[in-house]
Amino acid sequence: MALSFDRLDRKEKTLSLGVYPAVSLKQARITRDAARAMVAQGEDPSEAKQEQKRLQRETNGQTFAKLAKHSLQNNERKANQPRPFPRQNTT
Template identity: 50%
Template sequence: MPLTDVAIRNAKPREKPYKVGDTLGLFLLVQPSGGKLWRVKYRIDGKEKKLAIGIYPQVGLAEARRRRDAARELVAAGKDPGREKQREKVRSRIQAETTFDAIAAEFCQKRRRDGQKA
C-alpha cells in the first residue's frame, strides 16, 4: 500500500530502526533518534543494493518518488544508480576546483617543481 504524507508524519521512532514501505522499492527508514531517511532498494547484476534518496521533510514524498523513478530508469539502462551518484559527486567537486585560484596555485606549483621562480 503506498505511503501517504500523514502516515509519514505519524511514524514514531522505536528502539531499533524500522522501515515503512512505499512502492517499487522506495521506503522510509525511521531511526531511533527520530530521523526519517528515504531509501530505494534495487538489484543490479543479481545483487541487492540500497540508494539514499534524501531526508524527510527536506525531500517530500512526491520528490522521493521522482528520484526513485530516475534510479529505476538507470537500472533499466544497465547502470548502477549508486555508482552514478558517486561519479556526479566527483564531477561536481572537480568542476568546483577549476576556479582561477585553483588553476593559478597549480600553475605556481608546477613552475616551482620545474625549477623556475613563480
C-alpha cells in the same frame, strides 16, 4: 528514504534518496523513478550519483591536489611563526 535494487551480479544495493523533511515525497518519487529507469537500462544509479558528486567536487575546485597544497601552505605558515614560549631542553 531509500530504494533497494538488484545489480547484474544479483547483489542487492540501496540508494539513499534523502531525509524526509529535506526531500519532499514528490521529489523522492521522481528520483526513485529515474533510478528505476537506470536499473532497467542495466546502469547502476549509485555509481552515477557518485560520479555526479565527483564532478561537482572537481568543478568547485575540491581536488586532492588542491586540498593538499592548501594544507602544506598552512603548515609552512605555522612553522615559520615564532613560538610564544621558547622550547626548553628536557635533557
